[in-house]
Amino acid sequence: MTLPSPVLVGPWSAVAMIAAVVLCSTAGEVLTAAAMKSIGDLDLIRARSGLKGAIRAVISCPLFFAGVSFLALAFFSLLFALNHLNLSLVAPASASLTLVTNAIAGKIFLKENVDRRRWGSAVLVGIGVYLLAH
Amino acid sequence: MAHAKLSPRQYLILGLVAICAPLGDTCLSKGMTAIPAIDLAHPGTLVAAVFTPWIAFGIALLIGFFASYLTALSWADLTFVLPATAFGNVIVALLAHFWLHETISWQRWLGVVLITVGVGFVAQGPSLTERPEPKPEPAPEAEEVHSL
Numbered sequence: 001m002t003l004p005s006p007v008l009v010g011p012w013s014a015v016a017m018i019a020a021v022v023l024c025s026t027a028g029e030v031l032t033a034a035a036m037k038s039i040g041d042l043d044l045i046r047a048r049s050g051l052k053g054a055i056r057a058v059i060s061c062p063l064f065f066a067g068v069s070f071l072a073l074a075f076f077s078l079l080f081a082l083n084h085l086n087l088s089l090v091a092p093a094s095a096s097l098t099l100v101t102n103a104i105a106g107k108i109f110l111k112e113n114v115d116r117r118r119w120g121s122a123v124l125v126g127i128g129v130y131l132l133a134h
Numbered sequence: 135m136a137h138a139k140l141s142p143r144q145y146l147i148l149g150l151v152a153i154c155a156p157l158g159d160t161c162l163s164k165g166m167t168a169i170p171a172i173d174l175a176h177p178g179t180l181v182a183a184v185f186t187p188w189i190a191f192g193i194a195l196l197i198g199f200f201a202s203y204l205t206a207l208s209w210a211d212l213t214f215v216l217p218a219t220a221f222g223n224v225i226v227a228l229l230a231h232f233w234l235h236e237t238i239s240w241q242r243w244l245g246v247v248l249i250t251v252g253v254g255f256v257a258q259g260p261s262l263t264e265r266p267e268p269k270p271e272p273a274p275e276a277e278e279v280h281s282l
Contacts, residue, residue, distance in 0.1 A: 029212060036207035043143070043205065058204060099216055106213040113263040117255055118213050124252030125217045131245030132223050 009084050017081040021094040024074035026101040030109050032067030037110070039064075092133035096126035140261055144209065147202050151215070152222035154199035160226065161192030210261040217256045224249050 009017075039045070039057050046054040058064055081090045103122040107114040114122075140148070165188030172179050183189055206215045224246050230236040238246075 029216070032204070033207045033212035033215075036204055039208060042208040099220070102216055103213050106211065110212060111263070112211045112213050113260075114213050115259070117259045118217070121217045121252040121256035122213065124248045124255065125220045128245040128248030128250075128252060129220060129223060131241045131248065132227060133245075 014085055014089070017077070017085060018090060018093050018097070020077045021074055021081055021090070022097045022101055024070050024077050025094070025098045026105050028067050028070030028072075028074055029098075029102055030067075030105045031063055031070060033106070033110060035061045035063035035067055092130040095133055096130040099126040099129065140210075144206075144261075147206050148210075148215070148218055150202040151199060151206055152219040153225065154195045154202060155219075156222045156226040158192045158195030158199055161188050161195060165189035165192060211263055214256055214259070214261045217252055220249050221253045224253075 035058075036042070039061055042054050042057075045057050049057075078090065078094065081094075099122050103114050103119060106112040112118075165186055166183070168188065169179075169183055169186060172183065184193065203215070203219075206219075227238060227242060227246050231238045
């Protein structure tokens with residue numbers, strides 16, 4: 001039995017679908033990272049208050065739920081894109097672009113020190129993931 | 135003080151992030167292809183699928199991934215964690231080649247090399263952005279005693 005191939009759409013629709021996956025994923029990653037930075041070192045919290053204390057610290061942070069919501073949105077955007085586009089396009093494009101957009105968002109929103117080493121690494125890994133997943 | 139050097143335990147957590155996600159996805163894929171096609175008219179079969187060994191193991195691995203990922207983000211930058219943990223893709227490719235005897239094209243080998251170089255690049259640098267220590271608040275001035 002052959003599976004039905006995805007309904008092919010125009011190039012701009014494809015760009016919009018992949019952009020939605022990348023943007024939602026980036027927003028989710030950045031919000032989750034901001035939440036974890038605001039909570040503090042989880043290893044230290046677990047050593048001080050135990051596993052329950054660490055879980056309580058995470059689930060009492062509103063930013064964490066905002067991040068998880070965007071990650072869920074990214075997942076459903078991915079499912080929607082896969083319904084219209086081929087996996088061999090969506091998976092490598094979204095995985096590699098997300099690495100680069102995260103570097104940009106990390107520098108702008110999280111004020112991380114994204115030096116030439118990290119830019120180079122993000123680009124190399126992005127191209128590598130694209131080649132590996134393609 | 136930033137965590138410029140990671141402890142062995144922190145390297146272990148980064149390793150768990152890298153390994154658990156691709157292995158969890160692989161287990162889910164193996165489990166979902168092993169069961170008959172699920173019809174949306176019978177959603178109960180989807181719930182039952184969760185309790186099959188491969189899918190349950192895959193979910194456990196993905197829970198382990200998320201816990202390790204959150205822990206890593208609590209002491210390292212996002213722009214350090216994401217490239218550093220992409221090495222899991224390389225491990226899966228190597229497992230596919232040497233264990234499952236899958237053929238890997240030269241483009242994929244090139245991808246393996248680029249990821250390895252990228253991970254080596256980022257791992258040489260600091261894991262956390264150093265931020266200036268907050269300045270201590272000035273001590274309140276001693277109240278002047280007014281003598282009458």
